[in-house]
Amino acid sequence: MNLTLKVWKQKNSATQGSFETYQVKNISSEMSFLEMFDVLNEQLIEEDKDPIAFDHDCREGICGMCSMYIDGRPHGPWSQNTTCQLHMRAYKDGDTIVVEPWRANAFPVLKDLIVDRQAFDRIIQAGGYISVNTGNAQDANNLPIEKAKADEAFASAACIGCGACVAACKNSSAMLFTSAKVTQLSLLPQGEPERKSRVLDMITQMDKEGFGACTNTGACEAVCPKGISISNIARLNKEYIRAGLIV
Amino acid sequence: MTWKQLFISSVGKKVVMGLTGISLVAFLLVHAGLNACIWANDDGQMFNKAAHFMGSTVITRTLEIGLFIGIILHIVQGYMLAATNKAKRSIGYNVQLGNRGSKWYSRSMALLGSLILIFLAIHLSDFFIPSRITHAGLETPKFYDGDTTAYHDMYRLMINRFQDNILAVIIYIVGCIALAYHLFHGFQSAFRSLGVHNKKYNQLLTSLGYGYTVVVILAFIMMPLSIFFGWIS
Numbered sequence: 001m002n003l004t005l006k007v008w009k010q011k012n013s014a015t016q017g018s019f020e021t022y023q024v025k026n027i028s029s030e031m032s033f034l035e036m037f038d039v040l041n042e043q044l045i046e047e048d049k050d051p052i053a054f055d056h057d058c059r060e061g062i063c064g065m066c067s068m069y070i071d072g073r074p075h076g077p078w079s080q081n082t083t084c085q086l087h088m089r090a091y092k093d094g095d096t097i098v099v100e101p102w103r104a105n106a107f108p109v110l111k112d113l114i115v116d117r118q119a120f121d122r123i124i125q126a127g128g129y130i131s132v133n134t135g136n137a138q139d140a141n142n143l144p145i146e147k148a149k150a151d152e153a154f155a156s157a158a159c160i161g162c163g164a165c166v167a168a169c170k171n172s173s174a175m176l177f178t179s180a181k182v183t184q185l186s187l188l189p190q191g192e193p194e195r196k197s198r199v200l201d202m203i204t205q206m207d208k209e210g211f212g213a214c215t216n217t218g219a220c221e222a223v224c225p226k227g228i229s230i231s232n233i234a235r236l237n238k239e240y241i242r243a244g245l246i247v
Numbered sequence: 248m249t250w251k252q253l254f255i256s257s258v259g260k261k262v263v264m265g266l267t268g269i270s271l272v273a274f275l276l277v278h279a280g281l282n283a284c285i286w287a288n289d290d291g292q293m294f295n296k297a298a299h300f301m302g303s304t305v306i307t308r309t310l311e312i313g314l315f316i317g318i319i320l321h322i323v324q325g326y327m328l329a330a331t332n333k334a335k336r337s338i339g340y341n342v343q344l345g346n347r348g349s350k351w352y353s354r355s356m357a358l359l360g361s362l363i364l365i366f367l368a369i370h371l372s373d374f375f376i377p378s379r380i381t382h383a384g385l386e387t388p389k390f391y392d393g394d395t396t397a398y399h400d401m402y403r404l405m406i407n408r409f410q411d412n413i414l415a416v417i418i419y420i421v422g423c424i425a426l427a428y429h430l431f432h433g434f435q436s437a438f439r440s441l442g443v444h445n446k447k448y449n450q451l452l453t454s455l456g457y458g459y460t461v462v463v464i465l466a467f468i469m470m471p472l473s474i475f476f477g478w479i480s
Binding site: 214232 | 248342356
């Protein structure tokens with residue numbers, strides 16, 4: 001199939017960007033969206049033009065690196081899917097596709113479609129960890145965990161930190177990401193010692209990074225490639241109130 | 248969370264919005280219940296006595312102060328929240344599919360809130376200010392048999408406002424519709440902000456929110472309509 005691509009091009013974070021229009025030809029419906037970008041970049045290199053910079057790593061939908069805002073939706077039209085797992089069968093011949101970077105002041109554009117998501121790392125550093133004694137690991141069966149809690153913690157741990165929630169949120173809030181990490185650790189006995197300081201410190205860091213506040217619109221949940229539920233945010237609120245106001 | 252964080256942190260701001268929002272939801276229920284006394288069709292006797300009761304006891308007058316503090320906090324915090332959230336994305340998207348996963352009214356709480364604020368100003372100047380401050384239109388007190396109390400004839404004030412005044416009726420209906428959409432999102436969102444995360448309860452609260460909103464708003468809309476069309480006299 002032949003497609004028209006309108007892609008955001010920006011030299012670096014200090015310059016202003018704009019949309020460039022590209023034509024790609026003979027794209028197979030079997031290709032992934034990123035492979036289509038690889039074809040386009042090869043074509044651009046042959047033409048001695050600047051290729052499009054975009055983030056990618058595992059291309060298996062689990063690393064959270066790919067981050068394209070495709071036709072008004074993070075990770076494109078398929079639900080619970082990452083950009084790398086989006087395939088060209090989602091499109092038909094003659095389509096025009098608009099690709100933008102994540103837009104949030106906390107995620108400055110580094111080049112083209114690549115944004116700096118280190119703010120997420122700093123939120124994790126602020127409290128998204130557990131303390132573990134040195135020495136041999138104890139037998140995992142020594143810590144009984146209720147099945148329902150283990151399942152819920154696992155569902156929250158599925159967050160890959162891609163930032164689609166921030167990109168989709170009208171407030172550029174990182175609350176779904178932060179809440180998934182807080183929920184995952186607060187449900188498990190290993191997370192108990194830092195339970196209070198974790199939620200307070202992570203929210204303080206989240207605010208410091210320049211993310212907005214959640215207004216429960218649900219846009220994040222709808223675009224999350226891992227189906228992280230917005231209930232995590234309500235749990236985060238509970239953890240925060242519990243840590244700060246109640247005890 | 249310190250008291251300062253309650254007002255400035257992203258979660259704290261929402262806690263303030265949720266707490267004040269729920270108190271306003273409770274107030275609306277009382278307001279609708281008392282106003283429903285106009286349908287007793289007794290020339291306003293029950294309604295005027297109810298209004299008199301609300302304005303003459305220490306408890307209700309104290310609650311009234313709390314209500315005003317709640318409204319002001321909700322408005323100020325709401326606007327600050329909307330402004331800071333908007334400032335978090337300086338460059339917007341070229342293509343925006345706003346309808347994915349979020350309702351238009353969930354994204355428009357500040358706009359709906361502003362419409363409600365305009366409506367509130369009109370509403371207060373119509374009834375609250377004459378009742379408490381100017382007494383305009385309430386110069387003639389109303390007496391009922393076996394009762395020496397001189398009542399403010401709030402019922403007459405209400406009839407005069409909506410009788411033969413289609414514009415006032417339309418303004419009130421538009422205000423009520425804005426309030427309905429604000430509540431469709433706000434009711435369940437308030438509980439989420441206060442930490443209700445259990446899906447079973449969230450579903451229940453969402454349904455309860457829709458039910459509450461439909462009943463309360465329809466009751467409010469029916470009041471000016473009842474007067475305009477002469478269903479009560």
